Amino acid sequence: MGEYGIKDKVAIVGIGETTYYKRGQAPVSEFQLACEAILRAVADAGIEVSELDGFASYSNDRNDAARLATALGVPHYAWASMVWGGGGGGGSGAVAQAAAAVAAGYARYVVVFRALAQGQFGRFGQAAPLQTISGPNAYTWPYGLFVPAQWVALRVRRFMHEHRMTQDALAAVVLADYHHAQRNPRAVMYGRPLTREQYDRSRWIVEPFHLYDCCMENDGAAALILTSAERARDTRAKPVYVMAAAQGAPYRAAATAENSPDYASSHFKTLAPRLYEMAGIGPKDVDVVQMYEHFSGAVPISLVEHGFCEPDGVMELCTLENLTAPNGKLPLHTSGGNMAECYMHGLELINEAVRQCRGESAAQVPEAKIALVASGPMVSPASDLIVHR
């Protein structure tokens, strides 16, 4: 394991989520959703709420640790951390911070959580109507470049040009999400299958992204609980161990006005090799994959950067047959993911990785032992997680 010291020292012992809603349909406040998801994860772990002593989140979560600890009556919280940056880039990073806190002895039971009620707060896909703009956005907004769908599309288009990736790869990712969601009663799109014809007919958001190439907008919350491998032996649920968890981004990845030097990249090229080294495994050892999909086209690039295929091999790998459980070569987004289970900024992907390793997924990969999660392609930092049973 070289210089890394996290492998198998920490386990995920509880997972939970609220009902997942379409945007604006949650009957309670975002803070209530956060509390509910945390309490469900606590119950799943079989611990007392009073044993919780750490909070970790990301993406500027509005439900801060102080309020949660107070509302939940936590006797003493010893850890509170946030991963910098917006979007889903910090999902696995929050797990990394929680794992580091547990491994170093700062806290015993750390909850990683994300709550999101886009119906109660702003939407990510709409710009604020300002008169003037200063700073980095002054170089993009006046040209109508406002939202992630657009800057992700610009990168994906360049990758498509360089590596002959076509719309078929994007469609395969989306159809895999919807395929798996039909097996998952938690999924917002459960009971709403999608055909290739519906996909092709759906309106453009920004080419090459149809409506269905974009993640949903949802209300809900999800949470998971980490503790030491030693304490995990006594908890109720089957422990799932953290093999590796890390955040990071390559050289000048956040250069403004579209100036990141390695442009048509998902930002995992420097992170993924560290992740595998930390875990002591390679991509061939991974049984099931959850790759953050804000927009479909980023996923094949993320797969490349995690070593699942060569850049020119995405069309061969990214077929519906290959990406679906139980028999696909590389089952992907087995809960329905951000597009068809719930857009919980990718925390639902981490809970799904845990379910796969427990053998409890609605679209179980037979004998799945090792699951990989990639959080937030094309942002800085991005983050990664490998768990195993």
Next chain:
Amino acid sequence: MAEKPPYYLPEGLPAPKPQQDGMDTGFWEAARRHQLVVQRCARCATFQFGPEWICHNCRGGDLKWHRVSGRGRLYTWVRSWNPVHPALKDAGPYIIAVVELPDAGGVRMVGNLLGDPMQDAPMDAEVEAVFEDHPDATLVQ
């Protein structure tokens, strides 16, 4: 009375305004004069965009605005349909372009690809900056 100038995108989008700290005033002032400038380090001659207070190559703090030709390569572009801002509500599709500037160390700038929004421009095509004067600022297209 001058005729209403034809803008590529509808009016009502946020207009660029120099940062309060003065870091990029030179860029927007040059655009007003129809000149394209890029930050360049006085010590190591590295080009840098977007602007920053420090050179990312040598960490020097003496960054000058260097005039460049405005000729570039169409690095990537997309046709955007969804009205992501209220001003775009009835505008229809438009093309966002990212252009690489070979005579500025390969830095990139964002603009719109003027002309027919339904055109299919070839990647890596040669393009040239056009200055679009608005009442309060000039956009580099």
